[in-house]
Amino acid sequence: MANVWRSIRFTVILGILLSVIYPLFVTLIGNLVFPFQAKGSMVRLHGHIVGSQLIAQKVTNPGLFWPRPSFVHYAANGSGASNYGPTNPLLVKSVAANLKHDGVSPSVPVSEIPPSMVESSGSGLDPDITITDALLQIPRISKATGIREESLKQLVAKKETGLYWGLWGTPMVNVMELNLALERRLSQ
Amino acid sequence: MTIQGSFQILSVMAILLALAIPLGVYIYRVFTGRRSWFEPAVAPVERVLYRLIGVDPTVEMDWKAYIKSLLLLNFVMLLFAFLTLRIMGHLPVNPDHVPSMPWALAFNTAASFTTNTDWQNYAGGSQMTYFGQMFPIVFLQFTSAATGLVSAIAFLRALANSRSKNLGNFWVDIIFALTRIMLPIAFVSAIVLIALGVPETFLGSQTAHTLQGATQIIHRGPVAALEAIKQLGTNGGGFFNTNSAHPFENPNALSNVIEILLMGLVSTALVTTFGMFLKNRKMAIVLYVFLTSLLLIGAFVVYGSEAAGNPILTHLLGIRGPNMEGKEVAYGLPLTSMFVSSTTAYSTGAVDAMHDSLTPLGSMVPFAFMMFNMVFGGKGVGILNIILFLIITVFLSGLMVGRTPEIFGKKIEAKEIKLATFALLVHPFVILVPTAIALLTKTGVASMGNPGFQGFSEVLYAFTSGAANNGSAFAGLNGDTTFYNIAIGLVMMFGRYVSIIAMLAIAGLLTMKPIIPASSGTLRTDTFSFGWVFMAVVFIVGALTFFPALSLGPIATQIQMWSLHLAH
Numbered sequence A: 001m002a003n004v005w006r007s008i009r010f011t012v013i014l015g016i017l018l019s020v021i022y023p024l025f026v027t028l029i030g031n032l033v034f035p036f037q038a039k040g041s042m043v044r045l046h047g048h049i050v051g052s053q054l055i056a057q058k059v060t061n062p063g064l065f066w067p068r069p070s071f072v073h074y075a076a077n078g079s080g081a082s083n084y085g086p087t088n089p090l091l092v093k094s095v096a097a098n099l100k101h102d103g104v105s106p107s108v109p110v111s112e113i114p115p116s117m118v119e120s121s122g123s124g125l126d127p128d129i130t131i132t133d134a135l136l137q138i139p140r141i142s143k144a145t146g147i148r149e150e151s152l153k154q155l156v157a158k159k160e161t162g163l164y165w166g167l168w169g170t171p172m173v174n175v176m177e178l179n180l181a182l183e184r185r186l187s188q
Numbered sequence B: 001m002t003i004q005g006s007f008q009i010l011s012v013m014a015i016l017l018a019l020a021i022p023l024g025v026y027i028y029r030v031f032t033g034r035r036s037w038f039e040p041a042v043a044p045v046e047r048v049l050y051r052l053i054g055v056d057p058t059v060e061m062d063w064k065a066y067i068k069s070l071l072l073l074n075f076v077m078l079l080f081a082f083l084t085l086r087i088m089g090h091l092p093v094n095p096d097h098v099p100s101m102p103w104a105l106a107f108n109t110a111a112s113f114t115t116n117t118d119w120q121n122y123a124g125g126s127q128m129t130y131f132g133q134m135f136p137i138v139f140l141q142f143t144s145a146a147t148g149l150v151s152a153i154a155f156l157r158a159l160a161n162s163r164s165k166n167l168g169n170f171w172v173d174i175i176f177a178l179t180r181i182m183l184p185i186a187f188v189s190a191i192v193l194i195a196l197g198v199p200e201t202f203l204g205s206q207t208a209h210t211l212q213g214a215t216q217i218i219h220r221g222p223v224a225a226l227e228a229i230k231q232l233g234t235n236g237g238g239f240f241n242t243n244s245a246h247p248f249e250n251p252n253a254l255s256n257v258i259e260i261l262l263m264g265l266v267s268t269a270l271v272t273t274f275g276m277f278l279k280n281r282k283m284a285i286v287l288y289v290f291l292t293s294l295l296l297i298g299a300f301v302v303y304g305s306e307a308a309g310n311p312i313l314t315h316l317l318g319i320r321g322p323n324m325e326g327k328e329v330a331y332g333l334p335l336t337s338m339f340v341s342s343t344t345a346y347s348t349g350a351v352d353a354m355h356d357s358l359t360p361l362g363s364m365v366p367f368a369f370m371m372f373n374m375v376f377g378g379k380g381v382g383i384l385n386i387i388l389f390l391i392i393t394v395f396l397s398g399l400m401v402g403r404t405p406e407i408f409g410k411k412i413e414a415k416e417i418k419l420a421t422f423a424l425l426v427h428p429f430v431i432l433v434p435t436a437i438a439l440l441t442k443t444g445v446a447s448m449g450n451p452g453f454q455g456f457s458e459v460l461y462a463f464t465s466g467a468a469n470n471g472s473a474f475a476g477l478n479g480d481t482t483f484y485n486i487a488i489g490l491v492m493m494f495g496r497y498v499s500i501i502a503m504l505a506i507a508g509l510l511t512m513k514p515i516i517p518a519s520s521g522t523l524r525t526d527t528f529s530f531g532w533v534f535m536a537v538v539f540i541v542g543a544l545t546f547f548p549a550l551s552l553g554p555i556a557t558q559i560q561m562w563s564l565h566l567a568h
Helices: A002-033 A089-100 A131-145 A149-159 A175-187 B003-031 B039-053 B063-090 B103-114 B130-160 B170-196 B223-232 B253-278 B281-308 B311-317 B332-345 B360-372 B381-401 B414-440 B442-446 B453-467 B482-510 B528-552 B554-562
Strands: A042-045 A048-052 A128-130 A172-174 B206-209 B215-218
Touching: A002 B039, A002 B063, A002 B130, A002 B170, A002 B223, A042 A175, A048 A175, A048 B206, A048 B215, A089 B311, A128 A131, A131 A149, A131 A172, A131 A175, A149 A172, A149 A175, A172 A175, B003 B170, B003 B253, B003 B281, B003 B332, B039 B170, B063 B103, B063 B130, B063 B170, B063 B482, B103 B130, B103 B482, B130 B170, B130 B223, B130 B253, B130 B381, B130 B482, B170 B223, B170 B253, B223 B253, B253 B281, B253 B332, B253 B381, B281 B332, B281 B360, B281 B528, B311 B554, B332 B360, B360 B414, B360 B453, B360 B528, B360 B554, B381 B414, B381 B482, B381 B528, B414 B442, B414 B453, B414 B482, B414 B528, B442 B482, B453 B482, B453 B528, B453 B554, B528 B554
Parallel strands: none
Antiparallel strands: A042 A048, A128 A172, B206 B215
16 A cells, blocks of 8 residues: 555655656757747748648748659648558559659659659658759749849859768758748849 | 768767766765765855755665665656646747647656656757746756766675675765766766857747748757757757757867767766776777777768668669758768667767668667667666676677686575566567567557658667667657557666566666685676677577567668669
8 A cells, every 4th residue: 555655655756856847847948049040940031930840841932942742631739741652543543643742853763763853742731852853843933033044053052061070861952941042032 | 971071970889988987986986985076166056966865875775775765766756757748838938839748648748857867759840938947957867867966876886896796876866967977077068069150048929030031930948958968968858859960069070079988988988887886997998999880880871871861762763872851961970870760879869860761771780779779878877788798698608618707796586687688678678578568559550651661660779779778769650649659668668667677676786796816717797708699699689589570671771772673
């Protein structure tokens, strides 16, 4: 019986330490030192919050960069993947549909399209695309906006995130950063 | 596969070992009463905790008293968790108005987090309030990991004891595990994760007006505090539905590396601690060589298989390149593979890619690691499973050479072997029997998200994950049904407590035996040749038990994929 009482006290006292004091302390320090990240890396255009740098949003405007396909239609109040297995006919169907709407010039052979461009991401909110993915979209964006392809290529090169410490990850580019740069240039 | 990619995997493993070995020494010092520089900061806090909880730190416990306290505390925590989940919709800090859980889901969730499994039949973001994310979720992520850790420490004390009943004081151990090991590491890593982009706020969802003028509701919350202990405690239950694949839980390649390191840290360290309790460095080295090799082989199998891509998509659509369905760009294929391998080796269950969409050969690695359940393993229970397999190996080798088996200088007799065999057999039993039952019921089959062999794999994976207290999923399966909520809930509890009770009972027997000095007649366990026998036993036991089930699941799917057939 003494141990029952002890267990209850443990749960309450440690509950306060681990579930109240610990997260509040992390929140306090986190918001003091890294306020932008702690609030979800929200980015603004002309003063309004247009989204998070880390969360993909639906883009169909031909004059902007498009993120990877999302199985949950970029619903950032949830997140989700297809969970299709490799032999599921629905996987083939969904990838074929993504191929049809990938916004890449039809003259580009399918074998040159990176799989990440037509296969859905795990979160449905992947904010990053590969360099090849970005470069393949440039002719479309150039046509829609009138910005020269050369200067779009320079933009991608400027925004490229390389390997961390020259070691980890994969060369890629953040779609939100690209699009904000595009919007700012267009509104000038 | 590229050399650069291979180097990504190897470098993470090297850093992990470099951090874990000193931590193992520190853990040994904490639990053997050695002073450390950290002590003046935490000792006063601990004294307050003892007084508030009513702990007399001078009391010594035998194995029965130890296990009784452990089980009782776990039961009380389970009850508190269940009740909180049932009423959390009405509790404060719920800016997004999330409702309470129905009873079956609440039972599954409470059992899941109490047993360090963190299987989630609820969707992280939309079915859990901020209050619920902190209590019970974060609370149990700390305490379930600490429970695993102290049960291992009690066992290691028994090995070092000679004719002594004393396994330590459960309450002091669990408080030490929290104040001296987990809280400091979790706090520092939470801040680092915030710096890398993981949110930590109680502000509620952000409504954004997107670049195209649409509205996007972005869910966020106190993620970093949870993320740190989720990884460090080999828990794996994420804040969001898609876990560590969600950019708010795991924003980039560097956070991915940190999350791999966090989940591997303590279980890797415990091999060093084990060696120190035995005063046998060679034993730890032998284990490190074999277990690290297994982990790396796993990572490279996933890497190779995912890099090869899906031949069906090449055949039908002309797509060439790696399998990226269910994966994020930022982490890159090598580190995604290392994560898949580590999360099942370390029994964490966090996922940074959807395991259901892995190539079948790639998914064989998580299956195998959860079925072995001893490739470093979960916090504390991993080293217990390693020792369990060592005991079985010693027994089998003893039979072969006709000698009374002994391990670490202690005689292994009929009672210990019976308990060890029991602990060994529970694992396949609670995987295979429920899988068979699920397949025989309509409700079990109706939950499958993929057709054909992959559907079977989903069910097998669910019970394997539950039994191994892993928590990752083939998430196509709809687990939120009364049947799966209860079945997986029970499997998790059997998988957790039967082996802990059996192992502590063995500890109770071993602790009373004198340590016999090694002689020329002793079968040494700290040699590489013994290590090979150890590996053979693990593989033979694992293969004989699980091969038939695996051949109906991932093996069949792989053959189907290679022969370019679709499931139907």
